[in-house]
Amino acid sequence: MQQQEMPQFDMSKIKSMMILAAIGLVVLFIFGKSMFITIQPGEAGVIFRPFSTKLDKEHIFTPGFQIIAPWNDLIIYQVSEQKTEETMEVLDKSGLSIAVEISIRYQPVISRIGYLYEKFIGDYKSRLVSPELRSAVRKVMGRYTAEEIYSTKRKEVENNIEIETSKVLKNNDVTMTAMLIRSINLPAQIKQAIENKLKQEQEALAYQFKLDKEKSEAERKRIAAEGESAANKIINNSLTPQLLKMRGIEATLELSKSSNSKTIIIGSGKDGMPLILGGNN
Helix, strand or coil: CCCCCCCCCCHHHHHHHHHHHHHHHHHHHHHHHHHEEEECCCEEEEEEECCCCEEEEEEEECCEEEECCCCCEEEEEECCCEEEEEEEEEECCCCCEEEEEEEEEEEECHHHHHHHHHHHCCCHHHHHHHHHHHHHHHHHHCCCCHHHHHHHCHHHHHHHHHHHHHHHHHCCCEEEEEEEEEEEECCHHHHHHHHHHHHHHHHHHHHHHHHHHHHHHHHHHHHHHHHHHHHHHHHHHHCCHHHHHHHHHHHHHHHHCCCCCCEEECCCCHHHCCEEECCCC
16 A cells, blocks of 8 residues: 655745745734724824825714724824813903903814814814914903903803804814803902992992882872872762761661661651660660
8 A cells, every 4th residue: 555645835935925924913013003093982083195185084084993004194183072271361441451261162073174184284272272262352351341341241241252262163163162251350459449339339229229119109108098088089079968868767777677676756866867766675
């Protein structure tokens, strides 16, 4: 029986395969981080292809595992709501310096992050949000006095800053979700003067309210007295001697029906009215 021959391996091919596998591992080790990318929740990305379509602004990469060619660049944006706080010195309408703290909440329009990157090279917070917010604060507060900003028109000032900032951000693919004036700090003397004035105004309003209330009460009593006087006048004018005599007769007849013993003298009273004498059971 002939012995079966063992298959012969081509060592040169095996070496070539091993070399290729080693090269592949090296490539994966070197470029793995740029090829295999995980986009986290609250993030989105756009790809930059330097050798073909350049920046792909229309295709948005959503959260999940992504594989790209090592020579391309996946630009990741945080698309969840973000907050920026600004502390600054501004001048009011009369040139008085006011220290304010402003906070703003915003987020990029997800479908437009490619355009946002193209305009601001990724750093839209320092290139867009902060400068526009500071500009709007200076512009709006420059229209009001310190007293108005601090007390009487604070909400109006806040709303106008929000409107102006929101408009600019919207035109640049960013949505502003909230804006708040966190604090307003005036020089101590100015602040005290404003607070004293407000206190005096409140006291004046309270005193005026008291006067108005007393005036209303006096008017109510006058009207009531006039009404009562008019009613009495009407009653007095209607009480003629004939009516009084008739009412007297009616009352006498009712008394006569009572079970109590009595004596009735017809026509002996004043004006001929009947008299009732007695009254014991």
